Amino acid sequence: MELFTSPMACSLAAHITAYEAGLPVHITYVDTRAKTTKDGRDYRAIAPNGYVPALKLDDGTLLNENPSVLQYLADCKPEAGLAPAWGDVRRYEVIDALNFLGTEVHKKVFSNLFSAAMPQEGKDFARAAIQPTFDALVRRLGDRDHLVGDRFTIADAYLVAMLNWCPFVGIDLAKWPKLTSYHKLHLARPAVAKAIGEEMAERARRAA
Numbered sequence: 001m002e003l004f005t006s007p008m009a010c011s012l013a014a015h016i017t018a019y020e021a022g023l024p025v026h027i028t029y030v031d032t033r034a035k036t037t038k039d040g041r042d043y044r045a046i047a048p049n050g051y052v053p054a055l056k057l058d059d060g061t062l063l064n065e066n067p068s069v070l071q072y073l074a075d076c077k078p079e080a081g082l083a084p085a086w087g088d089v090r091r092y093e094v095i096d097a098l099n100f101l102g103t104e105v106h107k108k109v110f111s112n113l114f115s116a117a118m119p120q121e122g123k124d125f126a127r128a129a130i131q132p133t134f135d136a137l138v139r140r141l142g143d144r145d146h147l148v149g150d151r152f153t154i155a156d157a158y159l160v161a162m163l164n165w166c167p168f169v170g171i172d173l174a175k176w177p178k179l180t181s182y183h184k185l186h187l188a189r190p191a192v193a194k195a196i197g198e199e200m201a202e203r204a205r206r207a208a
């Protein structure tokens with residue numbers, strides 16, 4: 001399996017998941033602006049949408065959306081407990097969380113704030129969505145440290161990856177103490193720290 005990731009993008013969630021599960025995944029870095037891989041391949045020839053994450057399976061199948069990539073990786077190692085079994089109601093809670101994260105948090109808030117092409121009205125719309133969306137995350141967490149059940153799942157990997165972006169779009173996470181402590185707690189997980197360490201190193205290599 002080959003995982004295509006861009007340093008500190010949402011694909012970090014898949015990178016974390018691969019390490020949490022101890023899967024033998026080949027990591028390939030992508031420059032999503034140039035649409036090239038670190039080893040010089042045309043990324044659009046691999047993933048025509050041009051975005052990450054992409055997971056190329058050994059049979060050639062390409063998965064290119066966070067919910068499918070994360071669930072596939074989790075299902076490769078069920079005993080790691082990164083996604084509950086199919087049929088368990090908790091599985092549908094994980095899917096519910098992944099969809100909320102992908103649409104309300106990732107696209108409605110962060111993607112609009114990051115986009116250079118987004119007109120001011122769109123940025124204002126995204127900024128107005130921060131408070132209710134982050135409040136909803138706090139409600140989802142309740143008094144727990146995980147989005148679903150009592151253990152770290154792929155939904156947490158996705159949220160942790162996105163909370164890293166807050167300082168870059170002017171979101172003061174300190175306004176949500178629960179999210180601040182949640183983020184800090186999970187950044188200390190060895191698999192999370194390892195994936196972030198590698199992606200930060202790749203980012204520094206690029207900037208040099």
Ligand SMILES: N[C@@H](CCC(=O)N[C@@H](CS)C(=O)NCC(=O)O)C(=O)O
Nearest residue numbers: 009010032050051052064065066102
């Ligand atoms: N539909 C995809 C979108 C993933 C996405 O937005 N990836 C961003 C990084 S966080 C990306 O690769 N952007 C570069 C581009 O779209 O050219 C998903 O929800 O998983």
